[in-house]
Amino acid sequence: MSSDNERSDEPDTGAPEQLALIRETVRQAKVPRAKPRTWRGATLAGELPVARVLVNKGALHLDQYFDYAVPEELDADAQPGVRVRVRFGAGGRNVRGGRREGGGLIDGFLVERLAESDYSGALAALASVVSPEPVLGPELLGLARAVADRYAGSLADVLQLAVPPRNARAESRPSPEPLPPPAAPAPGTWARYGQGAAFLEALAAGGAPRAVWTALPGPHWPEEIARAVAATLASGRGALVVVPDGRVAGRVDAALRGILGEGRHALLTAGSGPEKRYREWLAVRRGSVRAVVGTRAAMFAPVADLGLVVIWDDGDSSHSDDNAPFPHVREVLELRAAHSRCAFLLGGTNCTVEAAQLVESGWALPLRADREQTRIAAPLVRTVGDGELARDGAARAARLPSLAWQTVRDGLRSGPVLVQVPRRGYAPRLACERCREPARCRHCAGPLEAPDQQDLNCAWCGRAETSWHCVACGGRRLRAQIVGARRTAEELGRAFPAVPVRTSGRDHVLDSVPDQPALVVSTPGAEPVAEGGYASALLLDGWAMVGRPDLRAGEEALRRWTAAAALVRGQPEGGTVVIVAEPTLRPVQALVRWDPVGHARRELAERAELGFPPVSRMASVTGEPQALAAFLSAADLPPDAEVLGPVPVPGSEPGRPRRPFDAPPGETWERALVRVRPGSGAALAAALKAAQAARMSRGGGGTVRIRVDPPDIG
Incomplete structure (x- = not known):
């Protein structure tokens, strides 16, 4: 037994794990602090001095992150999700693409901050932070990456569709405080459908039902969508509704105002104008509103705690984007429903083959009225x-x-x-x-x-x-x-x-x-x-x-x-x-x-009997004949891939605007269809993307354009 004046070399903690922690803390304290790092005389951020940036370049061979140094004066504003400007172009490039010198300024998004880079050379510094507003969150970034992979496209191209252009005036205005959740609505005309009332109850209880809804003819469907949104908001979650055009969006917007009142939802359409639309989008990202109705671009709206996604009339061609990588609203909302584990509602007075397949596969359940109700509502x-x-x-x-x-x-x-x-x-x-x-x-x-x-x-x-x-x-x-x-x-x-x-x-x-x-x-x-x-x-x-x-x-x-x-x-x-x-x-x-x-x-x-989409997955590859032949021979397609064609592609009709896959006037293009069995769609998209990236990195001549799941195969 030791006396009071006897002291051991180590503190008596009574637990080996705590002792090890204390020893490590002491060891780190004895290490001399490193001198601040500099880049061309500029002091860099003391902590997390590396910024991983996604540059706004849609080329597939540049579909990666690039590392840049963070100057000390930009440390506070250079947070994940903000827009930045970086030098990109001429000069040496590291493994992740950071530039040592030279190059023109280009926009990008700061994805994350790191303590160090896996590149051993000198990194170029961020040129500026365009705005301290974080517009790219982890959930939106993950969705954009999933969409890019599914459609054999680049992440930068998807983010061009997902994040609207900045408007400084709208960004400087604060968003309103969020309102408390509303009360759960009554079923209303949902009672005409066999499982309509149960569907609303599941939404209000926080459930995630998935349904293909064949709406009855008549004027009631906008109000029925609004009641589904209200039931989702009552559970404390958010809701997203995507419709084909601004006229339809106006009908749903009016129904939402009638059910929810003012201030609970945002309207995202091109007709709103850039400032108002960006202000509404910011209110959604900041969590001020939890419900959104809009046209095609709204499929990426950053709704907090997403509980329901709705698409109306999925067969309308407006739901298919004409910009690379040409995503379809239905497929994007399916990805969101799966990733966010939220409810899914595909509605319309008609039923597409893709909607029937969702029911046939068991991914969604049918939601329709009986024949008696149909005879009453239909002409x-x-x-x-x-x-x-x-x-x-x-x-x-x-x-x-x-x-x-x-x-x-x-x-x-x-x-x-x-x-x-x-x-x-x-x-x-x-x-x-x-x-x-x-x-x-x-x-x-x-x-x-x-x-x-x-x-x-x-x-x-x-x-x-x-x-x-x-x-x-x-x-x-x-x-x-x-x-x-x-x-x-x-x-x-x-x-x-x-x-x-x-x-x-x-x-x-x-x-x-x-x-x-x-x-x-x-x-x-x-x-x-x-x-x-x-x-x-x-x-x-x-x-x-x-x-x-x-x-x-x-x-x-x-x-x-x-x-x-x-x-x-x-x-x-x-x-x-x-x-x-x-x-x-x-x-x-x-x-x-x-x-x-x-x-x-x-x-x-x-x-299914003929092997046509959507039972099979198909991609359209279009371009100049020699470039198309070289691309198909170099692509490492899945073993079950079947190449149909190529066949000549007609040019655009005189007097009409040229579409992305039309041959230029005076030129002859060809198109090949690549078909795979169900389950090989991801492998097909990855193979086409890899072949296109390799071709572009070599500077291959000619034009080749890819579209996964083309809406029209002729």
């Missing part, structure tokens, strides 16, 4: 086929059958009548009356038209055609293949001179029309909403929509028809739809029965 659909048109004098004279004229007359007694035509424009496209082969110019193969109803002229080269005959059947009689909206409006205006005629199309789209007798002639997708619903509708030239040379022609035609017919009053209120198309066609029968789910299931079964 009566009647058909007029080619045989009836041939015997109908009114149809031969003015392209509208007698049934259509009678439907218009009856509808105008009680409200507006909608007339859907496949395209806008005055000059009709002509086709053989016997076999429907398009009438084309003998010199340039351009479409023939008859602007004065007598002489035939080519719409491309302007040459006159005096002795046309059909190259397919030898016929010499022509008929209007598709009559545009303005031409149809003139015909109807002469037939009903006392009734106002309104048109809605690409150049001028109406949001709504009053509940008064009027003729509303619209192209698909531009149909305005009628207060109280349309009394009736005419769907013209249905055969032209179904007959397009496209894998999705039938699905797209049915989607366009159901979208227009859903604006008509229900059958108990006298709502009637007349479609001018062959009644035996599968999409026409699906419209008559109002069974889009059955149509999608049959399409899915046929595609």
Whole structure:
């Protein structure tokens, strides 16, 4: 036993782990502090002096992080997630791409701060911090990386889509304080669906149900989306709704204001303007609002504690981005639902093949009403086929059958009548009356038209055609293949001179029309909403929509028809739809029965048998013939990959803007399709990305462009 004045060399802690910790602390304290590091005379940050930066370069061979030194004066502002400016270009490059000297200034995002770099040479310093506002969080960065990998693209390109351009004025304004969660809403019209009330209850309880929702026709679906969002907010979580265009976003925005009140959600659309849109986006990132409704770019909105993602009308082409790497909203929201473990709702009056596959695979459950509810909400659909048109004098004279004229007359007694035509424009496209082969110019193969109803002229080269005959059947009689909206409006205006005629199309789209007798002639997708619903509708030239040379022609035609017919009053209120198309066609029968789910299931079964998407994964590779051949031979494709083609790619039509995969004027491009079985999609994307990165790093000549899961494969 030691006396009080005897002391041991080591403190008596009673625990070996604590003793080891104390020894390590003492050892570190005895190490002399390192001198501050400098770069060209500038003092660097004392702690975490290395910044890992993602530069704003979309080239695949530069799809990596680059290390830069952090000057002491930028230490406070250079935090993860902020925008920075760095030198990039000329000069030596380290393993991660940091520049020793030279190079031009380029924007980037600071991803993380590190104590040291794995590069042994000198690092270039950050040039500046554009703004101390952290706009790139870890969750958004992880989502962007997942999207880039899925679509064989670069992280920088995805972030160009995900993070809106900075607006200094909007950034300087503080965001409002967040409001407390609202009360859980009543089911409302969700009670019309078998599991509708249970779906809302699961959201309000913090659950994560996944559903494919076939919405009933009529005006109630915006309010039903708003109730789903309100139920999610009631659980203390956030919600995100993505719709095809600003008009639809406005309808959902109004429904959210009616259910939630002001200040609980943000509207993210291009029509808001850059300052307002960025201010709303910042409010979402800062957590001031927990709900978002917006168009395509909103799929990346940084909603805090995300509890629900919603996509409406996933078959609309607006959901597919036209900028690299060409992501689709549906796929991005599926990734968010999986990564964030949140609820997922895919809704629409139609059902796409991809939505049917989600149900078929068990990833999502169906959410639909029974047949009785459908009969109450849907209008009566009647058909007029080619045989009836041939015997109908009114149809031969003015392209509208007698049934259509009678439907218009009856509808105008009680409200507006909608007339859907496949395209806008005055000059009709002509086709053989016997076999429907398009009438084309003998010199340039351009479409023939008859602007004065007598002489035939080519719409491309302007040459006159005096002795046309059909190259397919030898016929010499022509008929209007598709009559545009303005031409149809003139015909109807002469037939009903006392009734106002309104048109809605690409150049001028109406949001709504009053509940008064009027003729509303619209192209698909531009149909305005009628207060109280349309009394009736005419769907013209249905055969032209179904007959397009496209894998999705039938699905797209049915989607366009159901979208227009859903604006008509229900059958108990006298709502009637007349479609001018062959009644035996599968999409026409699906419209008559109002069974889009059955149509999608049959399409899915046929595609599975033939190995078409979405059952298989497919990528389109387009470019100059020699460059395309070299790319395909160098790519290390998965063993089960099947290359289809290549085939020539038609150039863009004269007078229309060139699309990303159109050949330039005067050049010939080719396209190959690469198909793999389910489960090999990630390997296919990785192989294509690696081959493209290797090609670009070598400075390969020619153009090659990649699109994973192209929406249109012809």
